[in-house]
Amino acid sequence: MVTEYSETYFLSAGETNPEQELSLTLLTAKIIDIATAHANSLGIGNPVMAHLHAGWVLSRLTIEMMEYPHVNDTYTLTTWIESWNRHFSERAFMLTCNGRVMGYARSIWMVMDIEARRNIGLSHLTLPPEMISERPCPIARQMRHCPIVPLSTPMIPAGAIEATAPATPYTFKYCDLDSYRHVNTVRYVTMLLNQFTLADFDATLVDRLELSFLHETRYGMSVLLLRADTPATADAPDTYLSSFSLIRADTSEGLLFARLRRRPR
Numbered sequence: 001m002v003t004e005y006s007e008t009y010f011l012s013a014g015e016t017n018p019e020q021e022l023s024l025t026l027l028t029a030k031i032i033d034i035a036t037a038h039a040n041s042l043g044i045g046n047p048v049m050a051h052l053h054a055g056w057v058l059s060r061l062t063i064e065m066m067e068y069p070h071v072n073d074t075y076t077l078t079t080w081i082e083s084w085n086r087h088f089s090e091r092a093f094m095l096t097c098n099g100r101v102m103g104y105a106r107s108i109w110m111v112m113d114i115e116a117r118r119n120i121g122l123s124h125l126t127l128p129p130e131m132i133s134e135r136p137c138p139i140a141r142q143m144r145h146c147p148i149v150p151l152s153t154p155m156i157p158a159g160a161i162e163a164t165a166p167a168t169p170y171t172f173k174y175c176d177l178d179s180y181r182h183v184n185t186v187r188y189v190t191m192l193l194n195q196f197t198l199a200d201f202d203a204t205l206v207d208r209l210e211l212s213f214l215h216e217t218r219y220g221m222s223v224l225l226l227r228a229d230t231p232a233t234a235d236a237p238d239t240y241l242s243s244f245s246l247i248r249a250d251t252s253e254g255l256l257f258a259r260l261r262r263r264p265r
Contacts, residue, residue, distance in 0.1 A: 003130070008076045008077075009077070011072065018198060019201060022068045031077070031093055031105055054114060060210075061108075062210050064140075075095060079093045083132065086123050089110075146161055148228045148245040149163065164227060188256055203265065206260055210257075212257045216255075222250065223247060239263055245257055
């Protein structure tokens with residue numbers, strides 16, 4: 001068993017975004033993959049929980065990048081467990097390429113009963129204390145959620161902000177789902193990125209992404225994606241911050257909160 005677990009990848013042309021960089025969707029998928037591989041190597045992965053009909057699911061994910069690998073680069077992801085308790089586990093990640101640290105990620109994981117669709121905690125798993133790393137993850141944890149209400153809402157509740165664009169409707173389909181039969185994390189990232197134009201990403205890059213999962217999103221569910229852009233400030237004139245709230249179209253129940261921060265290239 002190893003405290004830190006690494007995997008190295010070659011970035012082919014078919015895996016990049018239009019700017020010929022490692023795409024956020026692929027990075028998200030690789031983060032999930034390496035977390036799964038490390039958990040399996042420690043004997044706390046999904047295979048040991050099959051008899052419980054349970055498996056690991058993401059509760060929060062934060063990615064912060066200074067730069068991205070480019071096409072034909074070879075890059076390495078390293079992961080380690082930051083903390084562990086009876087409710088959830090925190091796991092961190094580091095991406096290096098060409099001898100440089102390009103970014104970090106941190107995440108919170110829980111174990112879900114696939115049949116009951118609820119958190120069953122980690123008490124049924126055993127992790128040796130020495131497998132919790134003392135390596136710090138230098139990026140900040142997520143900020144407080146900020147409720148977003150639709151554009152032109154007559155009365156905005158205290159603490160909420162008004163959307164700055166019309167809501168985007170969507171109904172989740174077959175290819176949006178994963179093996180748990182709920183919406184795959186990568187599909188959420190795709191939905192968020194598609195709210196921007198090609199020109200937006202030619203001019204700016206995403207240097208921080210926050211995802212906070214509130215409730216499961218399932219097949220056939222109709223949703224609304226609300227977006228609120230925050231104006232640049234004197235302290236951060238070149239920072240473009242967009243907050244998102246994904247809500248059920250029929251009940252307005254919150255499903256996902258996200259923030260996406262961009263800066264000029």
